[in-house]
Amino acid sequence: MKQVKVLLIDDDEDDYVLTRTVFRKLGAAFQLDWADSYEKGIGGVLKRAYDVYLVDYRLGKRTGIDLLKEAINSGCMEPIIILTGKGDRNIDEQAMDLGAADYLVKDDIDAGVLERSIRYSMKQAAGLKAVRDSERRYRAVFEQANDPILVSDPAGRIHSINPAGERFFGYSPGELLQLPDAILFRRIEDAERFRNLLEKNGSLNDFECELKGREGQYYHCSLSSFIQTDLVSVAEVYHTIIRDLSYRKHIEEKSVNMGKMSISEHIAKGLGEEIRDPLSTINLAVDELASDQELSYNESVQGCLEIIKTNCDRVSQLIQNFISSTETKTLNLQRHSLSEVIEETLKEAEELIVGHGIRLTRELEEPGHKVLLDKAKIKVALSSVIRNAAEAMSAYPKEIRISSTSDQAMFEIRIEDNGGGVSPANRDKIFEPFFTTKKRANGLGLTHAQRVLTTHNGSIALKPLDKGSLFLIRIPVYHEGPVWQ
Structure with a gap:
């Protein structure tokens, strides 16, 4: 068993002699040293050479409480036991509140009391040290x-x-x-x-x-x-x-969107082929009827044939738009200033904005770097979102706010309107082909915008507002390796 080293700090030599007598009864397991002044005592504490300190309450002009305060403020972790000539409850409470391990009255001290006090104090100090070490480790993990x-x-x-x-x-x-x-x-x-x-x-x-x-x-x-x-x-x-988990969520959503787009593309091409054949037959039949000499002067028949022809052309165009919105095409990637691309898009959409009586505000950040993108396709995607915002507003004042920010990884474009917003039941459907709540709309604009941004390794998301909607568009700043097929 390791020998316990104890330092008695007491300016009375008689008390030292009495204490030494008690320690002799404890045997070789304990070593007692003596410091006969406050200054020597605090010096011994700062050297950290002892396991336990016995401190007399009266140390000349200073007190054991003063020494206790200084020792603890200096980082002393070893137990300090305060000794006094007679019991004083106030001193007892003060000493324990400040962190003393124990408080003993000299007249009550014998070998058993002292040995038990030292043993318990050391166990308590070891426990507190373990707690402090644990707290220190936790704090290091917490902070770092x-x-x-x-x-x-x-x-x-x-x-x-x-x-x-x-x-x-x-x-x-x-x-x-x-x-x-x-x-x-x-x-x-x-x-x-x-x-x-x-x-x-x-x-x-x-x-x-x-x-x-x-x-x-x-x-x-x-x-x-x-x-x-x-x-x-x-x-x-x-x-x-x-x-x-935002990045993981983004990858999952991208994977789902790519799967949906692949299925949409397959369906669109198959449906287009199935519809084009009968449309071609109808158009041939209409042309035959229109050129028939007996019917050429029949205005009623010719009017009906014209209606059939016009609607066939409309169906054909609708199918073409559907196929185009679902096709994955090779991107013409070049470096552009995204702010310039936004400004060009807004200039081309000026007639739409003015025609709807919309007040447009913009807050575009001019980043120090450009982005790799297909300019024409990005402009079409932005135009689709702006048109969607313009058509979503029916009551004045109509307002659209466009802002952009960037960091080292992403450009972010925010297109915000103060229209009626999107109902909760429709929020998961707005990027689906042909879904629309507007009259005379084909429901392909946002579908195409999502496809364009996804193929740019970007994203588009709807953020409902208290009044209106916010479309959040994100496009990567840097692209490394063979991306975007």
Whole structure:
């Protein structure tokens, strides 16, 4: 067994002699050294050469409480036992509140009392050290983790969030501590369900939901959480690790969209062939009837033939548009300024915007780099979204706001209108071929826009607003390797 080294800090030599006598009864397991002044005592503490310190309350002009404060402020982790000539409850409470391991009255000290006090103090100090080491390791993981980590309570109060969390949500240090945790959830029902499941089960793994950043951006995330009792406040707290699944979600959606487009293309080509043959036959028959000498002067017949001919041409054009909207064509990729592409699109759509009496506002960021894209196809896609926004507004004032931003990975275009919006029942259908709620529309514009952006490794998404709709278009800044077939 390791010998326990004890330092007695006491300016009374008689007390040292009495203490040494008690220690001799404890045997060789304990070594006692003596410091006869406050200065020597605090020097011994700072050297960290002892396992336990016995400190007399009276040390000349200073007290053992003063030494205790200085020792703890200096980072002393070893137990300090305060000794006094007579019991004083106030000193006892003060010493224990400041972190003393024990408080002993000299007249009550014998070998058994001293040995037990030293042993318990060392065990307590070892336990506290283990807790501090654990807290230090947790704090290191907490501070340096790449994933956001949130500490909150059942009432929704945020106790702490690591730097990764502050960066992820876009809040400044300490700003989130003034807000309820429900502000981070896109839907309040997700926050309530998360809390209910966690309280019911005690822990929660891979709870998927959408979280919201400070600027209103949404992230598809997975939450893993457990409940722990805070020993300081004796209250339950939630420790939650947040994993951003937005990229995975984007890949999944892209895969689904590519699958839908492949099926649409196959159906469109097959349907086109099936319809073109009878249309050709009808057109031939109409031409024959129109050239018949007996019918050439019959205005009623000729009028009907013209109607048939016009509608056949319309069906043929509709089929061609459908096939074109579903075809995967080779892209003519060149580097362009996206702001210039947007401006050209708006200039070409000027007649549409003016004709609908729309007030257009734009906030376009001019990035320092260009993007690789098929200019003609991107302009058609943007025009389709702008036309959709223009036709969605019926009441004045009609407003469309177009803005763009970029970071190192993506360009983001936001096309926002103040129309009637899209009903919840139709939000999952707006990119489907031929789906439309407008009169005299073929329902292919947004379908084609989605296909163009998907083949550019980008995306288009609808974000419902309180009034109107927001279409969020994202196009990658850099493209490496053999992309876009």
